[in-house]
Amino acid sequence: MVSIDLLAQTVSNGVLLGGIYALAALGLSLIFGIMDVVNLAHGHLLMLGGYVAIVLFTMAGLSPLVGMLAAMLVLFVIGIVLQRALLERVVDEGIEQPILVLFGVALVFQNLGQHFLGSDAQSTELTLGIGGIDLGPVLLSPSRTVTFVVAVLLVVLTWLFLEYTSTGHAIRATSQNRAAARYVGIDTDRIYMLTMGVGAALAGAAGSLLSMLFPIDPYVGWSYLLKSFAVVVLGGVGSIIGTLVGGVILGTAENVTALFLGGSYRDVMTFTIFLLVLLLKPEGLFGTGGGGE
Amino acid sequence: MALLDVTDLDVAYGDIHVIWDVDFSVDAGETVALLGANGAGKTTILKTICGVLSPLDGDIVYGGESITEIAPEEAVRRGIAHVPEGREIFADSTVKRNLELGAYTNRGAMGENLERVYEIFPRLEERAGQRAGTLSGGEQQMLAIGRGLMSEPDLLLLDEASLGLAPVLVDDVFEAIQRINEQGTTVFLVEQDIHNALRVADRGYVLKSGRIELSGSAEELAGDERVEASYLGE
Numbered sequence: 003m004v005s006i007d008l009l010a011q012t013v014s015n016g017v018l019l020g021g022i023y024a025l026a027a028l029g030l031s032l033i034f035g036i037m038d039v040v041n042l043a044h045g046h047l048l049m050l051g052g053y054v055a056i057v058l059f060t061m062a063g064l065s066p067l068v069g070m071l072a073a074m075l076v077l078f079v080i081g082i083v084l085q086r087a088l089l090e091r092v093v094d095e096g097i098e099q100p101i102l103v104l105f106g107v108a109l110v111f112q113n114l115g116q117h118f119l120g121s122d123a124q125s126t127e128l129t130l131g132i133g134g135i136d137l138g139p140v141l142l143s144p145s146r147t148v149t150f151v152v153a154v155l156l157v158v159l160t161w162l163f164l165e166y167t168s169t170g171h172a173i174r175a176t177s178q179n180r181a182a183a184r185y186v187g188i189d190t191d192r193i194y195m196l197t198m199g200v201g202a203a204l205a206g207a208a209g210s211l212l213s214m215l216f217p218i219d220p221y222v223g224w225s226y227l228l229k230s231f232a233v234v235v236l237g238g239v240g241s242i243i244g245t246l247v248g249g250v251i252l253g254t255a256e257n258v259t260a261l262f263l264g265g266s267y268r269d270v271m272t273f274t275i276f277l278l279v280l281l282l283k284p285e286g287l288f289g290t291g292g293g294g295e
Numbered sequence: 296m297a298l299l300d301v302t303d304l305d306v307a308y309g310d311i312h313v314i315w316d317v318d319f320s321v322d323a324g325e326t327v328a329l330l331g332a333n334g335a336g337k338t339t340i341l342k343t344i345c346g347v348l349s350p351l352d353g354d355i356v357y358g359g360e361s362i363t364e365i366a367p368e369e370a371v372r373r374g375i376a377h378v379p380e381g382r383e384i385f386a387d388s389t390v391k392r393n394l395e396l397g398a399y400t401n402r403g404a405m406g407e408n409l410e411r412v413y414e415i416f417p418r419l420e421e422r423a424g425q426r427a428g429t430l431s432g433g434e435q436q437m438l439a440i441g442r443g444l445m446s447e448p449d450l451l452l453l454d455e456a457s458l459g460l461a462p463v464l465v466d467d468v469f470e471a472i473q474r475i476n477e478q479g480t481t482v483f484l485v486e487q488d489i490h491n492a493l494r495v496a497d498r499g500y501v502l503k504s505g506r507i508e509l510s511g512s513a514e515e516l517a518g519d520e521r522v523e524a525s526y527l528g529e
Contacts, residue, residue: 168399171396172396172399178387179385184367185347185367185378186397187372189366
């Protein structure tokens with residue numbers, strides 16, 4: 003029998019984890035919403051972001067929060083290079099070709115990781131001078147709280163960028179109607195590069211944050227890709243609030259499943275949510291059910 | 296000197312050659328119509344001028360400089376606005392945001408240009424906060440033209456501005472085109488509606504199967520039965 007206190011603790015941990023899931027999913031959602039590209043390498047970009055923080059932490063003793071900023075920069079560049087070198091050639095050729103290209107990219111990243119970083123799981127540690135937040139039955143651990151706050155902050159900053167800057171407006175215009183965007187003078191090739199860069203940077207940030215809570219190995223990409231998919235499907239493509247809610251629901255559902263059925267059932271829960279949403283409400287909780295075109 | 300000077304233009308889609316040796320020019324301040332049946336290549340020519348398509352051969356000179364291989368965003372910056380066929384608006388954004396996006400390359404005089412567009416199309420001001428996708432066909436066409444004007448162009452390219460509109464709205468649109476031209480913007484319009492196009496235009500060209508078949512002043516063309524014949528095949 004599980005005590006109420008333990009359940010409350012599990013749920014609160016799940017909510018906090020959900021913030022990072024939302025951040026990971028936001029990048030996937032942006033790339034799909036704006037470029038119509040299903041980024042199968044998204045989980046592997048996240049894995050690389052985790053490793054940037056891990057390498058800086060183990061080699062140079064840098065705080066993983068600083069590592070996260072470095073990871074975002076590195077992944078931003080990787081995203082742009084991916085777009086310029088590979089995706090640009092296939093992005094308007096239907097949905098299948100980018101999927102194949104990105105599947106290949108994911109495998110390359112996984113094998114490079116295995117070769118250069120080894121197969122052993124590694125993690126970072128967030129050392130802060132503060133204790134957890136005690137809420138009676140629930141103790142919010144410092145690392146879980148900080149990673150949640152940073153993740154939500156990044157989600158909000160991304161939203162502000164899209165909503166209130168002229169570049170953000172140009173990105174949204176491009177996602178609605180690429181042809182019209184070109185006619186008003188928006189360089190849509192540049193917008194696509196920026197989108198891949200930002201999407202990858204968000205994945206990288208999520209990876210760094212996750213490295214403070216869980217070990218990262220070169221094979222985690224597929225699992226986090228699946229979680230990101232589930233969140234996007236759950237929240238609805240193009241809805242930032244939906245992504246946040248979706249992340250929190252997934253994080254909570256996973257943790258509660260792990261509590262009652264054991265940790266190995268986490269991904270089963272993810273799959274179940276994924277399939278149920280597709281079956282019952284395919285446009286997602288906050289989705290519009292279709293793009294601009 | 297002509298504002299726009301096109302010589303020996305050839306355009307192909309892959310292996311399919313659609314525009315052959317086309318020559319024409321547009322002087323500053325004029326309204327010039329490019330007429331022709333569906334499939335004659337009118338839209339192709341507009342897309343080539345504004346940089347969406349690259350020509351196989353030939354020269355496009357605008358304001359004394361070659362713009363033959365220009366990118367669309369650069370064309371907008373140089374003062375060419377293209378109002379595409381089929382309206383191509385940002386359906387999920389508000390009317391006002393659509394207009395603001397029209398000023399993407401020229402945000403400096405946004406307020407003035409917005410006022411000018413609202414003056415030409417008062418309906419857009421009434422609908423400023425509405426989602427563009429909910430506008431009627433005629434209003435969407437006004438929005439597309441208004442968005443083109445927001446970059447304060449010297450040359451406005453209009454592709455089938457009246458297509459699919461109710462007759463009373465067709466009159467409104469052509470009246471707006473006349474006003475835009477009177478305010479100093481050069482207009483190059485592509486039309487299937489011969490009658491209205493020649494009413495507002497100074498001169499015209501008739502395109503048939505990718506070649507210029509006839510050209511002349513609007514009066515000459517309006518009285519020339521070959522113009523209508525060119526729409527009906529041989």
